[in-house]
Amino acid sequence: MTLADSAIRWYEENARDLPWRQPDTSAWAVLVSEVMLQQTPVVRVEPAWRAWMNRWPTPADLAVDPPSEAIRMWGRLGYPRRAMRLHACAVAIVERHGGRVPDDLDQLLALPGVGTYTGRAVATFAYGQRHPVVDTNVRRVVCRAVEGKPDAGPNTTTADLVAMEALLPEEPAVAAKASIAFMELGAIVCVARAPRCVDCPFEQVCAFRQSGEAIPAGPSRKPQRYAGTDRQVRGLLLEVLRNATAPVPRQRLDTVWVDDVQRARALAGLVEDGLVEPLDSDADRFVLAGDHPPRFPTLL
DNA sequence: GACCCGTGGTC
DNA sequence: TGACCAAGGGT
Numbered sequence: 001m002t003l004a005d006s007a008i009r010w011y012e013e014n015a016r017d018l019p020w021r022q023p024d025t026s027a028w029a030v031l032v033s034e035v036m037l038q039q040t041p042v043v044r045v046e047p048a049w050r051a052w053m054n055r056w057p058t059p060a061d062l063a064v065d066p067p068s069e070a071i072r073m074w075g076r077l078g079y080p081r082r083a084m085r086l087h088a089c090a091v092a093i094v095e096r097h098g099g100r101v102p103d104d105l106d107q108l109l110a111l112p113g114v115g116t117y118t119g120r121a122v123a124t125f126a127y128g129q130r131h132p133v134v135d136t137n138v139r140r141v142v143c144r145a146v147e148g149k150p151d152a153g154p155n156t157t158t159a160d161l162v163a164m165e166a167l168l169p170e171e172p173a174v175a176a177k178a179s180i181a182f183m184e185l186g187a188i189v190c191v192a193r194a195p196r197c198v199d200c201p202f203e204q205v206c207a208f209r210q211s212g213e214a215i216p217a218g219p220s221r222k223p224q225r226y227a228g229t230d231r232q233v234r235g236l237l238l239e240v241l242r243n244a245t246a247p248v249p250r251q252r253l254d255t256v257w258v259d260d261v262q263r264a265r266a267l268a269g270l271v272e273d274g275l276v277e278p279l280d281s282d283a284d285r286f287v288l289a290g291d292h293p294p295r296f297p298t299l300l
Numbered sequence: 301g302a303c304c305c306g307t308g309g310t311c
Numbered sequence: 312t313g314a315c316c317a318a319g320g321g322t
Contacts, residue, residue: 041309116319
């Protein structure tokens, strides 16, 4: 039995029942879930995904609303640039593809916010095509089971795609199942810090398990600080703007962080990124990108 | 390749 | 409690 067969058999018995895995899930719904899942845990994505899909069932529904609404609906999922890119993605899908999420990988990869992982995930899970789908979970599972190393590098490389390709069954539908099975295995069994090898279908064949080595202490990736960074300040500024029902005066934003230089840099960064706009009429007040009446009827 | 980009949960 | 981590993408 191949690794893929073994993984699929395990998946059939142990997969989580996630809403975007239902057979009738639209390609748009899959795309939204994949973007939300970029660096955000499943437990926080699930309610946000339901609310998002309820409000914007199709790309066209989202495309007619301003980016500010997407940023608000994003809530506290983190990395709000993803919300903006998802909005831009909806616009691009309407403009380039008549409102239908493309099934061609190159067209998917050309969409805002869709990279190597997400493009392949949509082509595979929404359209049933045969592509290697390599995320951090797959990389870790393959790295351990096949190469016998405790952890993979931080980024997906061509070599990772080639390695996974070699493990895929020929039949596209089976290959898709294998990819989701490898991902699920990495997410709930072959986890980064304390893998549950006794529950793993690869236990008897895993090269790393056979080596008898332990997972080295210390970070498997470069540690990422948050406290005191521009990211934290951006988060504080955006929280105020998200919750605002009227344009926010600069003085209000000045209260979120004491360091003038860093606060100004963070605000400029948000404007640069297109998340926030100064009001045309009044450069001393700010709104989320695209915020306009009727949300702010006083501006009329 | 290195670095930037949020947020909250776990141990 | 601070370090580590979570289905990446863009520059």
